[in-house]
Amino acid sequence: MSDRGGQGLLARHPRARGRDVLERQKLLQFRGHSVTWLVPLLMLVAIPVVDLNTGGEFRIVSWCVFVAAIAAALCGVRTTAVFAVLGVVTYVAADAAWPYQYREGPADLVLVLVGGVLSVLAAVVRVRGERRMLHMRHIAETTRRTVLRPLPPGWGGLDHAAAYLAADADARVGGDFYDIQPGPHGTRVLLGDVQGKGLGAVEAAAALLGTFREAGYHEADLATVAERLEVRMRRHRGHTVALGRADGDRFATAVLLGFPAEEQGVVDLVVFGHEAPLAAGPDGVRRLPHAGGLPLGLAELTSGDPPPVLRAAVAPEETLLLVTDGVTEARDGAGAFYPLADDIAAGLAREPRTAEPDRLVAYVRDGTLRHCGGRLDDDTTIFAVRRRGAGSMRNDAGGQGGRDLSVGRGPGTDGDERPERGRLQS
Known part of the structure; x- marks a missing residue:
């Protein structure tokens, strides 16, 4: 230019x-x-x-x-x-x-x-x-939209909703990233947070997303996708070091999900030093299993391999919630962290439809801002996905089409109240 x-x-x-x-x-x-x-x-x-x-x-x-x-x-x-x-x-x-x-x-x-x-x-x-x-x-804003591309309604056979809140209201750009990539081996989802801020964090996020969009489509094994992301982060760090920049030690926490095309009731996941996803449904809230792996770019500190791929059962009415640490580390005036799982459980007890992706994202967004008084210390991304119904039509990319779900409205209040659900489950 x-x-x-x-x-x-x-x-x-x-x-x-x-x-x-x-x-x-x-x-x-x-x-x-x-x-x-x-x-x-x-x-x-x-x-x-x-x-x-x-x-x-x-x-x-x-x-x-x-x-x-x-x-x-x-x-x-x-x-x-x-x-x-x-x-x-x-x-x-x-x-x-x-x-x-x-x-x-x-x-x-x-x-x-x-x-x-x-x-x-x-x-x-x-x-x-x-x-x-x-x-x-x-x-x-243009840079952020370039990195976080708009996702079509029902992309990859998933109902999805997202909210991004920048800690710096003027900058509107940070290191949080997410995407959905449908392909012949199922649909893959990635959410992550690059360490640090500024354009350097955006560059690292763009590099990881580019690799995810290619590997997530072509690779049949989710473990190979995870390995490609780890290698890409190391290569990016080497490039920044060669340029003489001071941010050559960046890493990224992330969650990689795989929705197999042949099995509807399960999800595969790899957790790179990130908070494990929550599954929210009519029966309450539970945290998906994870192996506690290291962030992307730091696997060489141990065996050099990425964390293992785990498989978890997911009910059709359950929504998977992925958030960055802007949510989990939000504090109130007394310094207490935002009780994400307990708050969602309480919301589900009042209104089971809170588990819908758009309602869940709006509920968590409003709860986070309310808990911290609107003072965010870090960029915040809230992303929710759920499989669409089996009757949806498949699209050209190997996913399924459908309508988009807005995050502009809060949880609804209509519908019959149900008995109180359980809190966070293992």
Whole structure:
């Protein structure tokens, strides 16, 4: 991507189309429209009214200089320029209404004039900074969507739902990753978290996802897919070291799932130093078995082999929940961790339909934010998958088609309540 002449991607900013500010936060709104201009307008009206109703020894008409300054902080460049002109006009009219001996005079008029010009310049600088910030956020969002590609409804024969919450609301990018890859040997699912933050973590996540999408499709054995991921992480670390970068010791925790095409009631899994998935269903919550393997990139510390592949039975109505440590390590004001399994069990007892992927993701998302008071210390990914019904039609990729499930709504409240279910099961 060329950057000659300052015209590279980072050098360009979105141009305004009829407005000085494109998407900045609106402090005051009425029926979806910004009314921030009301603040300097009310001040512009109040200053001459107060000035004309006080004695000649107490003049505040020169406060008109603050009108443009407030507009510069809240409004666009054009609106600020309008208020700068109105401030001068108001000053001249209000000052001329008094007898000569009580007038503020040309000195304060120059103050209002200079203040208006400086306010317009300040608005220009602020708007340019906001445009650059929006441009950088757009780049970060595009980068994230490139790594975390959108998943079609029913992709790979799985109902799925996901929520991603960045700890840095401005950056919107981190090292969490997930994907579904259907293929001739069944459907594979990967969720993981690269150690560290920034673009280096994104690069590592992109490398692992690229390997997963190829190996997950072509390799018949899930253990081979796991081995390919381990090798890819080591190769990526070697590349960063060769470049002389300081992040050559990265690793990634991950969970790799395999839904065999020939067996509907089981799932194969490999856990790379990550939290094992939870299975949530009408009978409660249980944690799937795992062998406690090392994260990706660290297998050479032991035998050099990835963790073993384990098989677990999964009921048709059970949903598998995979989360990153943004959920499991969320703390409240007293420092207590979020009780994920217990909270889900309580939600299932109140409403069994909470086990549906979209409802489960929304429930965990809201519970995590509520527990930590909205203050996330780490990027948070919540991903839920469940096999679709046996009557679904197969698609070209070897998966099954179907509708998507939204994560935009919370758990429902309709349906009959059932007896209290068990807590976390082994």
